Amino acid sequence: MEKKAVVVLSGGLDSTTCMGIAKDAGYELYPLTFYYGQRHNREVEQAKKIADFYGVPAHRLVNLDFLGQIGGSALTDTNIEVPVVQANAADEEEIPATYVPARNMIFLSLAVAYAEVVGAEVIYIGVSAVDYSGYPDCRPEFIRSMNETVHLATKAGAKGTGIRIEAPLAHLSKKETIEWGLALGVPYELSTSCYQGGAEACGECDSCRLRLKGFAEAGVKDPISYQKG
Amino acid sequence: MEKKAVVVLSGGLDSTTCMGIAKDAGYELYPLTFYYGQRHNREVEQAKKIADFYGVPAHRLVNLDFLGQIGGSALTDTNIEVPVVQANAADEEEIPATYVPARNMIFLSLAVAYAEVVGAEVIYIGVSAVDYSGYPDCRPEFIRSMNETVHLATKAGAKGTGIRIEAPLAHLSKKETIEWGLALGVPYELSTSCYQGGAEACGECDSCRLRLKGFAEAGVKDPISYQKG
Numbered sequence: 001m002e003k004k005a006v007v008v009l010s011g012g013l014d015s016t017t018c019m020g021i022a023k024d025a026g027y028e029l030y031p032l033t034f035y036y037g038q039r040h041n042r043e044v045e046q047a048k049k050i051a052d053f054y055g056v057p058a059h060r061l062v063n064l065d066f067l068g069q070i071g072g073s074a075l076t077d078t079n080i081e082v083p084v085v086q087a088n089a090a091d092e093e094e095i096p097a098t099y100v101p102a103r104n105m106i107f108l109s110l111a112v113a114y115a116e117v118v119g120a121e122v123i124y125i126g127v128s129a130v131d132y133s134g135y136p137d138c139r140p141e142f143i144r145s146m147n148e149t150v151h152l153a154t155k156a157g158a159k160g161t162g163i164r165i166e167a168p169l170a171h172l173s174k175k176e177t178i179e180w181g182l183a184l185g186v187p188y189e190l191s192t193s194c195y196q197g198g199a200e201a202c203g204e205c206d207s208c209r210l211r212l213k214g215f216a217e218a219g220v221k222d223p224i225s226y227q228k229g
Numbered sequence: 230m231e232k233k234a235v236v237v238l239s240g241g242l243d244s245t246t247c248m249g250i251a252k253d254a255g256y257e258l259y260p261l262t263f264y265y266g267q268r269h270n271r272e273v274e275q276a277k278k279i280a281d282f283y284g285v286p287a288h289r290l291v292n293l294d295f296l297g298q299i300g301g302s303a304l305t306d307t308n309i310e311v312p313v314v315q316a317n318a319a320d321e322e323e324i325p326a327t328y329v330p331a332r333n334m335i336f337l338s339l340a341v342a343y344a345e346v347v348g349a350e351v352i353y354i355g356v357s358a359v360d361y362s363g364y365p366d367c368r369p370e371f372i373r374s375m376n377e378t379v380h381l382a383t384k385a386g387a388k389g390t391g392i393r394i395e396a397p398l399a400h401l402s403k404k405e406t407i408e409w410g411l412a413l414g415v416p417y418e419l420s421t422s423c424y425q426g427g428a429e430a431c432g433e434c435d436s437c438r439l440r441l442k443g444f445a446e447a448g449v450k451d452p453i454s455y456q457k458g
Binding site: 069100105113153154 | 298
């Protein structure tokens with residue numbers, strides 16, 4: 001039987017790269033995409049195309065409207081404005097308005113339930129603490145602690161078979177991520193990063209800036225369309 | 230400003246006791262009830278009545294249909310039969326069919342997001358590893374590890390203000406839980422424990438047996454109705 005991996009797939013550059021990495025590691029892919037009251041649904045639509053590209057046996061969409069209902073983030077609450085420039089917030093030790101409370105802990109908890117049910121041994125998540133926005137739940141120490149908690153929380157852990165969380169991009173810059181992904185044939189033209197979620201990326205939000213910087217440093221043209229440049 | 234607590238409220242005996250404990254500790258209560266494809270909705274209805282009893286400012290219901298859709302538990306998957314007798318599964322080091330994959334990790338992750346948004350400093354959850362069904366995510370070591378992960382995952386943790394998870398029943402028998410709850414005036418007549426979810430409790434499932442044993446040991450009559458006895 002083929003070994004299986006659950007992939008947390010947002011449709012962004014990092015999670016799309018994780019699809020390629022998990023595939024390359026010989027896994028059958030079970031992507032999971034969360035629907036959590038983002039201001040736009042473009043991420044979900046692109047995630048579907050990426051799942052199709054990889055010919056996955058199943059692509060699950062998970063309704064987490066609750067996160068939108070409680071608000072608390074510029075990404076889910078229309079009363080909070082998405083900041084135009086906040087890149088390198090990490091340098092300032094400040095957590096930006098686009099932080100969604102406990103997001104990765106929630107995503108990973110649900111991914112663990114799914115992994116137990118389909119019999120996957122690993123969960124891939126595209127977090128990175130390099131060239132990132134300063135979210136606490138993107139740091140390697142969070143992933144390490146989460147792995148311990150997962151081990152204690154699950155039947156698989158109790159039986160010693162275990163489910164582990166892999167964050168292969170944790171220590172990579174965007175440039176390095178993109179170079180790895182291109183070598184694996186990752187379809188970046190299907191990925192979407194812009195917080196504004198238009199058909200063309202804004203090129204100005206934190207997420208666009210980090211992405212553009214990565215492609216520039218890799219010396220490759222970003223295949224998606226931008227409003228400017 | 231009154232200090233706030235999120236309470237994971239299933240409508241069962243333990244979580245109802247936690248409402249009383251949190252209230253007694255001086256917290257304004259923000260109960261959270263999860264809707265996750267249980268075979269019956271009685272728990273949710275009773276949880277609403279319990280929230281009303283305590284006059285809470287808000288009672289949030291969280292849709293987690295995903296857990297029902299993926300199945301994997303006798304409580305959410307109609308293809309798996311709820312075992313009639315499985316009490317003391319913990320003694321046999323076996324995890325019962327009623328285990329829901331990663332349930333408490335998922336509930337607590339979402340409770341953390343809610344706590345961050347409403348500004349609660351604590352989350353109460355009624356897990357216990359005494360007189361329990363052998364679920365791995367009811368053990369104190371899971372709660373301890375989850376607290377560390379929460380600290381690393383959140384803005385509150387990063388700022389040092391923190392959100393902590395309290396499991397006040399962790400080391401209590403059902404008898405001790407009931408005695409504490411009765412002293413606090415907890416409305417056990419509104420709570421529901423039976424896995425079958427009928428208007429009258431079956432009195433035979435694992436959950437009913439643990440509950441009846443607790444009331445018997447406390448020397449008090451259980452105020453809810455049973456089909457037998």
